[in-house]
Amino acid sequence: MLKLGIIGTNWITQQFVEAAEETKSFKLSRVYSRTEAKAKTFADKFKADDVRLSTDLDEFFASEDFEVVYIASPNSLHFEQAKQAVLNGKNVIVEKPSTSNIHEFAELEEIAKAKSVFVLEAARHIQEPIFKKISDFVDRNRADVSGATLSYMKYSSRYDDYLDSQNPNVFSTDFSGGALYDLGVYAVYDAVVLFGQPDAVNYDAEILSSGVDGSGSLTLKYDDFDVNIIVGKTKNSFMPSEIYFGKRTLLFDSAGDITKIQASDEKKHITDIPADKSDNPMDSEAVEFARIINQNDQTTYKQLMKYARIVNHVLEQARMNAGIVFKADKEK
Structure with missing residues (x-):
């Protein structure tokens, strides 16, 4: 399973982690929150003693504990957090919309291409x-x-x-x-x-x-x-x-x-x-995103990126x- 880091400890993040673990697509490895108490409360829901906690984004993204980050913060934070993840060589699953405007989207897409990582917009439906x-x-x-x-x-x-x-x-x-x-x-x-x-x-x-x-x-x-x-x-x-x-x-x-x-x-x-x-x-989103990353499926990725670009x-x-x-x- 791909090791997963998460940003955001709300209900939608919990639902994604549950889907990821139920389908054996990802394994939760690190949780970021602005407070350690919130990060620990979230990690405890999954009864995983080996999940590490972060309250500092630089430390979080520099960690080698995970390969993929799921971002479910407020919309305006998506771009900078996804950009920082990509610059640290992480694959990204970011809740929709992935950016606030098309300029941010174009920059994120360009950086991801240069770093050879995936940025997947979480249009789960x-x-x-x-x-x-x-x-x-x-x-x-x-x-x-x-x-x-x-x-x-x-x-x-x-x-x-x-x-x-x-x-x-x-x-x-x-x-x-x-x-x-x-x-x-x-x-x-x-x-x-x-x-x-x-x-x-x-x-x-x-x-x-x-x-x-x-x-x-x-x-x-x-x-x-x-x-x-x-x-x-x-x-x-x-x-x-x-x-x-x-x-x-x-x-x-x-x-x-x-x-x-x-x-x-x-x-x-x-x-x-x-x-x-x-x-x-x-469930289906977690399985498909894990497959795309594991198989380096550029064909499907480019189609999803095209959809995301048009939507944004x-x-x-x-x-x-x-x-x-x-x-x-x-x-x-």
């Missing part, structure tokens, strides 16, 4: 078998595609904190927050993987007083159809996502956390499409279109 069912359906019926509506809206547990003037990271331009750069990434990945790079991007966003988007409607224009993306962190929606094929429709319950797929025929009869769904949605470009286009400026933009 496109690795799941249930998403691949959707992709296969689209491929078989590509000539009939006539548009899509992708929806991912969930009331954030941190929005109440925001309303209470606590200014959490996810609603701050300092930390590259907002709905688009959180839940919206899933839907943009769906569109890019299924349909490719759009010709034009327009984002009609509900801007909060902090300067980030609380929700919004994103339109991606392709040659013969549009993909409409509805995203939000300030309200709940139960609207399914749909891909249109003229009189027929493919339905799935979420643009991000897909658990059910259905197909409607020309007579509007709806049938379920059987699909596998793991209890841990990161679309995100920035949409953000600029809506007038959302991050602190990271001003630092360039």
Whole structure:
């Protein structure tokens, strides 16, 4: 198994480490946190006495205890931490979006190439078998595609904190927050993987007083159809996502956390499409990323990097279109 270091001790990091160890893809070796107490609490969850702890990033990245680092810090920290990892010869798995803007992405990609290491953006849902069912359906019926509506809206547990003037990271331009750069990434990945790079991007966003988007409607224009993306962190929606094929429709319950797929025929009869769904949605991602690194699979890596490059470009286009400026933009 590949030795794993982690940055971030939140629920998503725990889920990834559980997936990594359950699938025997990675073995947790070192934990970084700003406080030793948090690092120890996280390591203790996995009952691993040989896991080492770090509170200093320079010491963490200089360590030979791990070959791959998983980064799940606030968005604005992804670039500098991933860059430091790459410069220390580490392979990187970084939560999406991997960078705050396309300039950071281009620099990270160039450095990774020079250092001959992998930088993998953790779009875990496109690795799941249930998403691949959707992709296969689209491929078989590509000539009939006539548009899509992708929806991912969930009331954030941190929005109440925001309303209470606590200014959490996810609603701050300092930390590259907002709905688009959180839940919206899933839907943009769906569109890019299924349909490719759009010709034009327009984002009609509900801007909060902090300067980030609380929700919004994103339109991606392709040659013969549009993909409409509805995203939000300030309200709940139960609207399914749909891909249109003229009189027929493919339905799935979420643009991000897909658990059910259905197909409607020309007579509007709806049938379920059987699909596998793991209890841990990161299982497939952990297995595939470990395989890419172990086998030095440059072909798959280049395809994933292409997706990531397009997604990050679309995100920035949409953000600029809506007038959302991050602190990271001003630092360039």
